[in-house]
Amino acid sequence: MQILIIGKTGQLGKSIQEVATNVLYSKHGFTFVGRDxxxxxxxxxxxxxxxxxxxxxxxxxxxxxxxxxxxxQQELANQINHLAVGQLADIAQQSNTKLIHISTDYVFDGNATNSYIELDVPNPINAYAKTKLLGEQAVQNAMSSNALIVRSSWIYSQYSNNFVDTMLRLAQGRDELKIVSDQISTPTYAADLAITILHIINSKDFIKDFTTTTYHYSNIGQCSWYEFVKAIFAICKIKLNIVPITTDEYPTPAKRPLYTVLSKSKIITTFRITIPSWQSSLKTCLKARGCGKKWIK
Structure with a gap:
């Protein structure tokens, strides 16, 4: 199959590009494109x-x-996350092309007490999340079949410009960091998500026509941002005082949901995959980049 990956300069795009070199996917032709x-x-x-x-x-x-x-920048966010996605879905529908679209845990309001399943009703609480939900709906409206929406959460990688990168940079020359401790979700290692996406494309079920549907994917387990940072610094042997604070103590322009853990039961059962824990994948990521070294560009 000829496969187009849009977003080659982002964390997931770069990770797919790396995973695609595996012999398992040699039968496919890959094209990676960015904004240019x-x-x-x-x-x-x-x-x-x-x-x-x-x-x-x-x-x-x-x-x-x-x-x-x-x-x-709501107009720009809506154009990229909603209108352009709708146009892409229209093109895919007209050309009989299958589509995998990546979305976010932030489509949920965070008021749940158990992990969200795909059938739970979204209720976004910030502009970004609203545009991402509109993008999902645009895919569903344009394509009743042959589209997959994959929601994920807290994506990071060995590449730059992500939360892990930011924390390691902030740790330099500081004695203390204050980190939000009441927002709970699951970190997702981009390489694991990339492997899963290519596994799905390789599966027998993907070759056939299928009803458009949504899946959730993140690593296994859950944590707060505070617990995530503690794990990063422990693996990298960085000694720093990390102070837990509440969301109310760290106001931001966009409201964040407090709990967005995603249930992976559907994707595990459907595609017979094994998902690593977030702790295991964090160790893999930090080993790939080399703790104490500059980020891979």
């Missing part, structure tokens, strides 16, 4: 690209992900 090739802020650009290129599968990793800035 497909600009989600420009509808004409999107249409023009697909007038000259065709694929069997599209994996959309591109998104506007700046949660706080989205409160001020």
């Amino acid at each position: 090739e497909i600009d989600f802020s420009n509808n004409v650009n999107i249409s023009t690209y697909f007038e000259c290129n065709s694929f069997d599968v599209i994996v959309n990793c591109a998104a506007y992900t700046q949660v706080d800035r989205a409160e001020e």
